[in-house]
Every structure is written in C-alpha cells, then in structure tokens.
Amino acid sequence: MVQISKSKCVCCHRCALFCPVAAIRSGRDGASWIDEAICVECGVCVRNGCLSGAIRRRRSPWPRSVRALFSDPVTKHRSTGVPGRGTAESKTNDVTNRIQPGQVGLNVELGRPGVGTSFHQVQQVTRRMAKAGAGFEEQNPLTHLMSDRRRGVFPRELWPERVLSVVVEASLPLEELAGVLKELRAVERKIGTVFSVSVYCRWADRRRMLALVDRRRLLPQAKVNVGLGRARRQR
C-alpha cells in the first residue's frame, strides 16, 4: 500500500504528474493523497514522484498484494509461486522451443497502454479465450492465480483488484488462432479497458500466421529472435 505523509507533503503535486493511473488527488488543505481504490502500486511515485520523501510504501496483504506484483516491474513478490509477472515468451524460444513449428503463441496484455485493468476485466478475456480452446501458459504467474484454468476463472476475491497491466499467455495450433481472435473481437466491444495483442511463431510459419490475422491491425514493427541462443547442459 502506498501512502503520502501529510506532515511531509509540501503540496507541490509533482507526484500527481508522475502517476500513470491518475490516482493522486489534492485535499482541501492542498496536500496530496492517494485514492487507494485506483492506485495500482506501480511504485513510480515512490521512486520518482516525491522530492521531500513524503511517499511511503508498505507491503499489502493478500489479495491486494497482486497490485504491486503485476504493476511494479522491480517488485520481487512471490505470492503467485512464479517469480516475475510473465515468461520469456518468444525471447528465448530458440533455446526452449516452447513454440514448435505449426504452433502460435498468443499474448493479450490487459490494461496496456496506461489505462489499467481489474481482474474482473481480465476474466472477461480469459473466459472467452478458454472457450475457444486456448491453453494458458503454465509458467505465467497469472495462470497460477486462476481457480479454474480450464474455464479461465479467477477467485472472486481477486475481481476488484486493479493492476497497471497483466499478460495472458496462451499457445495453440495455428489453425485455431482465427477462432480465438474472433472471441477477442467479441469481448473488445464490451470491455471497459484496453488490451494489446501480439502473436508469435517460428519464422517459417510467419506467412501462415499473418494470413490468419487482420492486416489492418498489424503494427509495422516486430520482435525477431535471431536464433543465436544455444541450450547448454547445466549441473
């Protein structure tokens, strides 16, 4: 939980400028305060927002602890049983071979860019994806929080928790990609937040994968794993 000390606040409101989710307000006395319902505990105000040392952070209890875990890139909380908040995805695929020829990886990052999301909204997406047959990535911390992975459901106590963004990771056969994207198109008309979507595959499957997506949505850039990684036997 992040709080501002009234006795130390010099009312400059610098912290409000830095807050990515507009959770910092000004009181009648001029001092800043944090709306705890909106705060995602990303830590930006703690690191960059205050020159007078008025902002303090305490470890939040479960389930609020997920806010910092998914919102603050430097947090090392392990309440999910999986360190970090995502996996290496395509970045180490030349070593792990997680995505095999004929397969596609699908990442849906809810709340990004800069809007934030609740777990209730995350579940709106994961339920649709599960319905279309997407298998959620085992090593992703979000998957570990699901109470029913087959249906993409989270415990009710998590639903109101807000985070800056979370990554839903799934892998599926290439021929099933169109079905999952169709479900995402259906949910995007109803959801109150934004989500960034990416797909990845082996270079040799690239044309097949791109034939299955709406080209008008494609951003011009891509992330290319050049293939320099080598697996080594470790003790």
Place this chain on the structure above:
Amino acid sequence: MSHTLHREGRRRDLRGEFIVMSMAAKGINDAGAGPKLRRFLRIARKHGAVSVSDVKSVMHAVFTDIGAVESVLRDLRRARLGLSVTVTGLVAPIHRACCRSEVAEEPHTVAHSLGVWGNRRRLPSETVLSVMTMCGHSLVSVPLVEQAVASVRAGVCSPRAAAVKLAEPCVCGIFNVDRAARLIARLARSGKRR
C-alpha cells in the same frame, strides 16, 4: 512480456529505432550467464547504443541505426555467447541485418503486434501514445508527457531535456530519448493536446 513490441508510431519514425535484447533461458543456459551478458553490453556500447540497461538479468540496448545493429549481430555471432538475442523494429531491415551479419538466413521466431484493442476512447492522442509506449511497462504518464510538451512550448526547456525527464520512470531503460525529443518538439509545434 512483450514490452518492446507494442510501440506506437508511424513507420517513418520507427525506421530509426531498434531495440536489441539478450537474455538466458532459466534452467537451460542461465548458469554462468553474468559475464556473457556483460559482454553483450560491451558490444552494444562499442557500436553506439543510445541507451543500455539491465533489469533482472535482461539486457537492452537501443539503436537508431540498422547498420549498428548489423555490426552488433556480427560481433555477437563471433563471440558465441549462446544467449538468446532479439531485435525489435521494422521486420525487413532486421531480416537483412541477420543475413548480412551471417547470423542466419532465416531468424528463429517472430512476434507481431496486433495493436491496441478494446475501449480505445480511453487512450490519448496518437503522438502522446507514441511517446508513452516507449516505456514498455506504461510507467510514463499522460500528464507527464503533456507537461513536457507545455514546458517546451513555453521555452522553459529544450525537447531533449524534456525527453530525458520523461525517461526517468522507465526502469528498463528502453525509452528512446532521441525519438521522444523529436515527438515532443512536433507536439509543441502543432499545439495539439490530448
């Protein structure tokens, strides 16, 4: 997470932006990876990276020139570090750089962004979005970008100084100060707001 992949921007702006990243795979080749990652950073600096960073043993280097990326890939191939290397940017130049540096005729894996879906009315203007998505963790706020633009417009600071300030919250150091300065100057000239 694909935090370098979802950068918004026009094709002509993205022509001068390439992010090279290196990391080890946990439990497979991460033992003794420290010196190799440091070697990666030395190679990146040698070829003029505008920004380098190390977050949780994932190394990033930002380049503004594909020729430099090609040289980095050539040196990495010769160094035989065995770590995974990804390059984010326009696909065709990256593919050519892979071929010319003799890293591979065909890269291994490719990830494409399908952009932002959902309630897009909650997003700021295209140019503000181009600035804030340079921080892959979305830690650069819209008000901070707006204030930077206002400061430049008022003559309080230069676009570059404003861009350096904007880069402060970006903990993984992939915020491209050069490109941000150009975008801020454009916003300040146009007088556009959110």
